[in-house]
Amino acid sequence: METVIGKYNYWIYIALMMIGFYAMIAKRNLVKKIVGMNIFQTAIILFFISTAYKKDATIPILIKSQEVIDPAKYINPLPHVLMLTAIVVMVSTFGVALAVIMMLYKQYKTLDEDEIIEILRKKK
Amino acid sequence: MKFFALIIVILTGAVLIYSTLDMPDWGDPNSPASLHVSPRYIEKTIEETATPNAVTSVLADYRGYDTLGETTVIFTAAVVCILLLRRFEDDKTL
């Protein structure tokens, strides 16, 4: 029971990751793959953020600079920073992937991988 | 194929979940992550960077170089979109 209380957040995020991962490798529709990619990355981000949390602590913005600062009162800022980066990376990857998908759509007029491969085989 | 994928996914997930058992609990104030590097950011952010918002100070100052990289990433994305999609008027070939 202890472990469940202590670790369930990780498990939820891992479950999310795996959903995204499955979509990435199993779905045949390109957009669904991309969506899976986003789910995966978002789950990773949540995972990181959850590592930053400390019980009854607040966001790391120091109100009065005079008081002696107790780190335990403020949550860990580092994962947030890393995840800002990761979010941007995710968005950029998403943009690039969308651009590629649009090029594909312009070429093959479909977004289903199997159909595209079929078309290519016909061309041969 | 789908079945194969499912196997892979389940295995990966199993490994990940199994190894979480050795992790510090959620919100544990004594987890290594909250004891090793980060305290300095919280304690010293004002006296070292005059920025009450620790996230900003870490983002732009302590780890400012990461942020340069991340800005570059998003810039890359834009350049890539132009390179791939944009069709200019003075463009004969595409």
Next chain:
Amino acid sequence: METSISIKPVLAIAVSAVSAFLIAITGEKLRNLRETWSILASIFKFLIVVSMLPDILCGKVIEYCLFRITSELILHFRIDALGLFFAMTASFLWIITSFYSIGYMRGLNEHKQTRYFVYFAITLSATMGVAFSANIFTAFVFYEIITIATYPLVAHKETEEAKKNARKYLAYLLSTSVAFQLTAIVLTYCLSGNLYFSKGGNLSNDISSSLLTITFLLYIAGITKAAIMPLHSWLPAAMVAPTPVSALLHAVAVVKTGVFMILRVVFYIFGVDLLKSLNLETVLAVVASFTIVAASVIALRQDNLKLRLAYSTVSQLSYIVLGAALLSPSALKGSIFHIIAHAFGKITLFFAAGAIYVTTYKTKISELDGIGKRMPLIMASFTIGALSMIGVPPFAGFISKWYLSVGAIESDKIFVLAILAISTILNACYFMPIVYVAFMKKSKDSKYNGINEAPIFVLIPTVLTAVLTLVVFLCPHPFIKLIILIVNQTFGG
């Protein structure tokens, strides 16, 4: 034995490489100049090699360290009597061959003559490289260069057949050398820590005998240029090349390189005692004897003249290997003498075959009826070569067979005598018919009667080599002197 540092070996190698470059830039336009280059190169090379003779004769060893690539892979030359002997044979015969090839190539006005001469020169430099190399790595480098450089010569005709055979040639030589020889070298390095040819063997006895056996067998399989059965069939395949190539490279330079490396491996990597203790020399002897007989038998059934000569080469090479495998001084004497004896004899035969082809475009033995009447000189020298191969006095072949038999008795392997006897008979069986039909039979086509000899450039070298086979028998002492030196250096007696 004291050593003297000298750059001569590098010069000997460089001279033909430079000439190859000059030939390449001279090109087809100024063919005379081009061929002058190759002749000059051959003469210079021979002179340089000979100039090293005095030092060697008074027991010195000439060394030159060209380049340390890594701590263990070093391009290093060391010339002892054996190396010099081989180098002299090859470089001397190159002079004759380069005259011959001029006559041959012009007589048939072949295409791409420049390429031909370039790669010929490169091959010769690489041969020198093997002869002079001080460690197995250097030898391997030049061995590979020979393989690559002879490939264009074999594929020279650029017909489908030529390409097929060239492919076979390359497949055999390259794959075996990369697969087996390289592995053997790696094993040698891992076992003994260095790659040098050292007197009395580089590998020591205290290593697991199974690994040593594997290494030895890998070497024997990897040095395919020695054409030991069953890895021999690249040599017949190589006969599509122009005859001078078959004559010099595939009767002397290339194949002798293989044999030479086997000698090196047997005496300078493993050493007599180690082989005796592992009792591997018997294996080698058996393989060699098998090759001798089998190749001769196959040769009987060949109708194409060059192919028959090729198979005879296969069997004759194994004489040398056999001599090495007997591990006795006089056997070694015999096998080394056979290097030169076979060289002169076989090159004569090939020259003759080429001459016949140039003048009459005949390649089949069945077409040679009465050829002797048309070109008596050529056929006369062919006969001399044949007799020398069979080992009839007064020709060079006899001496080597003599020593081999003595060696066989010394290291009481009596079955070797039997082998020698059988192979002598077989040699006679496949050479004499040619001579017979050439002189006795009437020529079928009556167009030609009366004498028309081969072009002068082709004729003279042929006769010359024929005469030399005789000379070598009559006054073998200079050679014997050198050979005794070799034997002493090898057996440390």
Next chain:
Amino acid sequence: MNLSEHSSILIVVIPLIASFVNIFLNFLQRKLCYPFFVLVLGICVALSIDILCQVINFGVLRYRLGGWMAPWGIEYVIDHLNAYLIVIVSSMSFIVAIYSKDSVKKEISKAKLPYFYSTYLLLATGLFGITVTGDIFNLYVFLEIASLSAYALVAIGEKRSVLASFHYIIMGTIGACFYLLGVGYIYIITGSLNISDLTRLLPSLYESKVTLTALAFFIVGIGIKIALFPLHRWLPDSYTFAPSAVSAFASATVTKVGIYVLIRISFTLFEPKFLIEMTPLSNILIWWSTIAIFFGSLIAIGQKDFKRTLSYILIAEIGYMVFGINIGNKEGFIGAVLHILNDSLMIGCLFMIAGGVFYRIGSRNIEDFNGLNRNMPITMAAFTIAALSMIGIPPTAGFFSKWYLIVGAVKAGYLVSAVILIFSSLVNALIFFRILEKIYFTKNENTPMYNFRELPISMMIPIVITALAILIIGLYSGEIISSVIKFSLPKGF
């Protein structure tokens, strides 16, 4: 203010700034884009050499970005391995940049060239960033910069390349995500991101499952990025259909940097003994890479398309390097690190040649290579050199790395893998001599397509430079090992 103490950061920042400035130049004076682009990469080469000299003279360089102490700020740590990699990456990117001038004109519309150059510079930036950084998360950021630009550069090739690029994106993102997960796991249990800090912290946590999982995820993630065999599906298509300059650049650098990351993670972040003794991972990786070598070579035989053949050969070569790293002895590691250099030269050269042939005859099919030596002799000479090096014929560079790999394999007792290594060089021999025969000994029937001259000078020079480099660097492998690689050996080797 002394710039050379900043050169470790400048090498990342200069191409970065250049890629922005390129956008401005596009609107100001489009003609200047290309010269500027090449100039910048030239400066990078100078800087990288400066870094290498500094490392050789003064040892490890540390650079604290923003002036913050190591675990809190980001720091650059440059030892011999980084410096070596930086020199390789910068010089290859410079060479290919010269090459791209003409080859890209045919494949990309004029208006987009500046954006192409920017993306190319960004890819270079990413690779430099990965190479110099000492912080695992910073590494991830630059990994993404490199990957994004690589996806785009692949996607602007011919029609099929878009789908290839999409697969690349999916696979690459999975790889990156796995890497990020690894970072997360490490961070949770240590709270640090700095490599040297982690090296200090991790040994106490080797028992924890989290460490092992993190390492596994690192390896799988990087394995995808470097296309280790079962994860290689994205590579052949991408490199086949990408613009020729891009495939040359990417194949020569991206995978190599991936290998570098693998070395860093497994031997610097963790101690060698963790990978080799405490876990079975290195053993798994050895067999994994052996399989990669085997199948990569095997699949390469069947290909008709030259660039595709090269891609599969590249997959096999990656297997070589991963194998060499994981053997866990000195020779293997030296061989692998040496092979990073040789392979980037060989593959780069061959891909550039493939691009050159495509530029002239508009086909990548091996069948169309017939008789190309008439039209482009110099290029084909370069091709021959690169091919020989691929096969591993001494004294070309390829031989020496292969030598060390095989010696390492034998010494560590992985004889099967040694056999596989030799098998793959035999396969290369088969592949390349099939092509060489077409080039040199086959007449081309369809002459109209072939009435053209050598490549334009801007494509010729890089090819020739790399070919010569293959020859020369081969001879100086010993130098490289003793002055650079020896110092990059992980402790305990």
Next chain:
Amino acid sequence: MIRLYDDLIIQTVCRIMIPLIQLFAFYVIAHGHYSPGGGFQGGCILGASFILMVIAYDINWMKRRFSEKKNTLLMAFGVLIYALVGVLCILLGAEYLNYGILNKIIPTDSVKVRALGTLIIEIGVGITVMAVMVSIFLNLTTFGKHEKGEV
């Protein structure tokens, strides 16, 4: 001219909203030191305002106010600011991105000047993010053919 999909209400609301949105965006960028926010967030809001223009009116209407060339240049310019600040630090003799050294040219103490440097690069980031969002949006929605105008 009025086109089918032109909607008076939306357009009027946007006319009023857009300036406020942009103002708020600047606030978010500038106030990143004291509250959640900063370059990325502000930049996104700023970009959103332009995207709103495109949605409410059309691309050309937006481009008349904010041309593509300007956008592309800003895209590079923002991150260039960031990189050049770092180079400036090197030129002033400190490590890359060590804003502390900037007090050689800006008269404050070396701690305050760090906040200032942070602000500068946040602005740079904001500019880039805004321009990038607009550029990606335009390219994706129009298959790279802006000139047609409609979304």
